Amino acid sequence: MMANNVKKGNAFTENPIVRAIGTQKIVVVAVLIILFGFFCIASPAFRQYSTILSIMDYSYYTTLMAIGVTFCLITGGVDLSIGTGIICYGLLGGFLINHKGMPVAVGLLVTLLAALVIGTLNGALVAILELPPFIATLCTMMICRGLGSIATGGLSQNWPPAGSEQGWFRSIFKLDLGTIKLPLGFVWVLLLVILMSVVLNKTKVGRYIIAIGSNKEATRLSGVNVIKYQMSAYIISGFFAGLGAIAYAATFQAIAPGTGAGLELDAIGGAIIGGTSMNGGSGSVAGTLLGVFIMSMLKTGLPFIGLQANWQQIITGLVLIVAVYIDVLKNKKMQ
Amino acid sequence: MGEVILTMKGIDKSFPGVHALDHVDLEVRKGEVHALMGENGAGKSTLMKVLTGIYSKDEGTITYEGREIEFTNPREAQDAGIVIVHQELNMMGHLTVAQNIFIGREPMKGGLIDDGKMNEEARKLFGMLNIEIDPTEKMSRLTVGKQQMCEIAKAISHDAKVIVFDEPSAALTEAEIEELFKIIRDLRAKEMGIVYISHRMDEIKVITDRVTVMRDGGYVGTLVTAESTKDDIINMMVGRVIYEDPKTQSTVKPGAPVVLKVEHLNAGKMVQDVSFELHKGEILGFSGLMGAGRTETARALFGADPKESGEIYVNGEKVEIKTPMDAVKCGIGYLSEDRKRFGIVTAKTVAENTTMACLEEYMKGIFIDSRRENEVAQKYVDDLKTKTPGVDQLVVNLSGGNQQKVVIAKWLAKNCDILIFDEPTRGIDVGAKSEIYHLMNELVAEGKSIIMISSEMTEILRMSDRIVVMCEGKKTGEIDIAEATQENIMHAATLRK
Structure with a gap:
């Protein structure tokens, strides 16, 4: 009845190092390395520094969205508004710069503020009005799409190009030293992943977000303000969508109204591949980073071996099935 | 009361670590309302689950209509004419009354469900019970009392000969209970055997003919309701030896705030x-x-x-x-x-x-x-x-x-x-x-x-x-x-x- 009553896993999963990092993360890292190795061998063009740089470039905004949405997923919810959201926020910021003559700094600030407003709205709908997260954020997803178009009168917005006077913000993510371009954005993303890992595992917000996802009613009956903490997950998601919008604006030449739907699925897919459970209660920010990398690696790598975008969709879908099935198996074992 | 329709004799059932039923007897006659009483955990529900084949028994015999039987699932019991009207109603609120009653055995016509016939059949059932319920009404729109009537109608539609009511009055109002009793008396008049599980002493006196009392998984005894008092029944329900010493005196300090x-x-x-x-x-x-x-x-x-x-x-x-x-x-x-x-x-x-x-x-x-x-x-x-x-x-x-x-x-x-x-x-x-x-x-x-x-x-x-x-x-x-x-x-x- 005592210690021997406790379930034992196999030798691999009980290894202290494996336990500390998590089985799924080790698997994901292995897959990542294998994929990278495979593409490098299969295609000489893939080995180029510029290719690696572009993989990174295109991963920033997805990674940032994914970090935020991880928190919603851990509460047992989801945030679908982030895809059209980043387009909407980027359009608002760009519009102020292009048509109202505002400095870029103001544009960036407005982009973030808009994201926080939508994030807070999502949180209120889910935590206070108790709408199902899927529906609530589906609605704000539509609202964001419409809002971006209306605010800009349906015009695409070009944020100031690199090298121009106002284009300094682009070097936040890619530092052009003339001879070499440095993926500075990767440093920020890494720092944010570390920061948010600490928030998730070491602060009250994180602890209660995990607790709510595991058993909301037991958490409430422990005297925890579940409304506040559930809401904060959506605000975090909104904030990171705002950061994602800035990354998107810095990466692409133009932002087109009416686009963005589907980008959230890349972010959510990345989080799931990284081991975050759709049922809530467990997940990790580092895992999310790795998951998104697998997604972008497939996206960028497959064309190099002659498989076009449609194939990439199919393969991503298959990878997701495997990832979710692992989650299902884990949950079965828990019961 | 007519002849015996159902006899459970020496029913014994153990779960790991628990002796749930210890040689329990129960006899139900045609045209009888038989109360099954006991405290929480006395084994009433377990006994009924053994009867309807949800649990298998370890020992004992069940004789029904003169034949020894053993059901392996509730469907078999139902087909043989033994049904339970559960305390918690198993209803699909979005379906209509008739759809609920005939779920799993819908009348068909040319590969499609024959709703007209289904509603007609349901109407006939309600007619037999003398109750007014529209078969095309959504189940969720009925009161708990009416939903229970539908459960009873469903039971009857299976040609039930023995109906078990598991705490039927728990969620009902006084008026609804009156209506329920009227239906139960009707069923009794139609020579059905009725097992009535309830905690309510006054109801037992009103509606039942005999009482079987269980305690801690064991059989205590069977009384004729009309010849026994409420105290007799209570004494049978609680008359257990307490192995753990009860507290005799409050340990709260006098004048404690x-x-x-x-x-x-x-x-x-x-x-x-x-x-x-x-x-x-x-x-x-x-x-x-x-x-x-x-x-x-x-x-x-x-x-x-x-x-x-x-x-x-x-x-x-x-x-x-x-x-x-x-x-x-x-x-x-x-x-x-x-x-x-x-x-x-x-x-x-x-x-x-x-x-x-x-x-x-x-x-x-x-x-x-x-x-x-x-x-x-x-x-x-x-x-x-x-x-x-x-x-x-x-x-x-x-x-x-x-x-x-x-x-x-x-x-x-x-x-x-x-x-x-x-x-x-x-x-x-x-x-x-x-x-x-x-x-x-x-x-x-x-x-x-x-x-x-x-x-x-x-x-x-x-x-x-x-x-x-x-x-x-x-x-x-x-x-x-x-x-x-x-x-x-x-x-x-x-x-x-």
Whole structure:
């Protein structure tokens, strides 16, 4: 009845190092390395520094969205508004710069503020009005799409190009030293992943977000303000969508109204591949980073071996099935 | 009463660690309403589950219409004409009345469901029962009483010869009960055998012909209702030897201050005008039968469910408790009867569960201080003798008794002075049980106060200093332990006000 009553896993999963990092993360890292190795061998063009740089470039905004949405997923919810959201926020910021003559700094600030407003709205709908997260954020997803178009009168917005006077913000993510371009954005993303890992595992917000996802009613009956903490997950998601919008604006030449739907699925897919459970209660920010990398690696790598975008969709879908099935198996074992 | 239609003889059934049925007999005649009575856990439901093939029996025989039978699933029993009208109705609210009645055996016409015929058949059934229900109405739009009529109609449509009613009146109003009795009398007149499970003594006298009493999984006896008194039945229900010594005297110090006073608490049907006081160092037992409203009272008091009215005083001061957060601030902790759903976060560690209610005390700036968190968790693991390999163990891996200790640790870490234990030993084995009892006694000796909701009479008599008895949402008695007996508690518990 005592210690021997406790379930034992196999030798691999009980290894202290494996336990500390998590089985799924080790698997994901292995897959990542294998994929990278495979593409490098299969295609000489893939080995180029510029290719690696572009993989990174295109991963920033997805990674940032994914970090935020991880928190919603851990509460047992989801945030679908982030895809059209980043387009909407980027359009608002760009519009102020292009048509109202505002400095870029103001544009960036407005982009973030808009994201926080939508994030807070999502949180209120889910935590206070108790709408199902899927529906609530589906609605704000539509609202964001419409809002971006209306605010800009349906015009695409070009944020100031690199090298121009106002284009300094682009070097936040890619530092052009003339001879070499440095993926500075990767440093920020890494720092944010570390920061948010600490928030998730070491602060009250994180602890209660995990607790709510595991058993909301037991958490409430422990005297925890579940409304506040559930809401904060959506605000975090909104904030990171705002950061994602800035990354998107810095990466692409133009932002087109009416686009963005589907980008959230890349972010959510990345989080799931990284081991975050759709049922809530467990997940990790580092895992999310790795998951998104697998997604972008497939996206960028497959064309190099002659498989076009449609194939990439199919393969991503298959990878997701495997990832979710692992989650299902884990949950079965828990019961 | 006609000839015997159903005989269960020497039915014996064991589950791992529990002897659920110990050679139980039951005989039902045609045209008879036969009451099956007993306390919570006496084995009534288990017996009925054996009858309808949900459980297989270990020993004994079931004779039905002169043949020995053994059903392997409820469908077989149903086809043979034995059906249960469950207490909790198994209805699909979005389907119509007729669709519910004929689910799984819809009349077909050319590959499509013949709704017209189905509604016609349902109408005929209701005609037979003399009740007015529109078969095309959505089930969810009917009252609970009417839904139950539909269940009965469904039973009849299976050509039932024996109908088991499992606490049919629990959710019904007086008027609905009258209507139900009318139908039951009709069925009796049609020579059906009826088993009627209920706790309500006055109903038993009104509607039944004979009573079979069960206790602790055993058969006590069968009486003819008209020839027996309410006291006879109660004595048969509780006449058990108590192996554990009951408390004889309250251990509360004379003049101990009132730490919690609840006045005129109202919350829906299950909590009506409940008032009581809890003294420092007291274990206040809450007794009553299933559905008496004890858990609902605790949840309303704790702010887990909304209350309509009522005042709560903690240490003489009036407090507003609207959410569990408020209750915890007042120093009240609640240990739910359903640990897994409401008590613990099973997928988290012992340490994380321990500090769930008091995390702010284990912070270093904005960060959780894991070292101190583990220390406090370890302290309570030691104090409560929780058996776990470590504080980083997931709670899901612990046994029931040890999970309960983790929940207790959560409230002790929060330094709650008023603890509500809702069925503290449910699902806990005997050894761990006495440890929990010991712990509760230690807690009150330290000056904490406990409200203990329990459906086990022995537990109530062993632990409580005073006993509040509830029946159907109302407080029906308050008994000091010195005067408490199983009989006077059971009297109050079956008292309908």
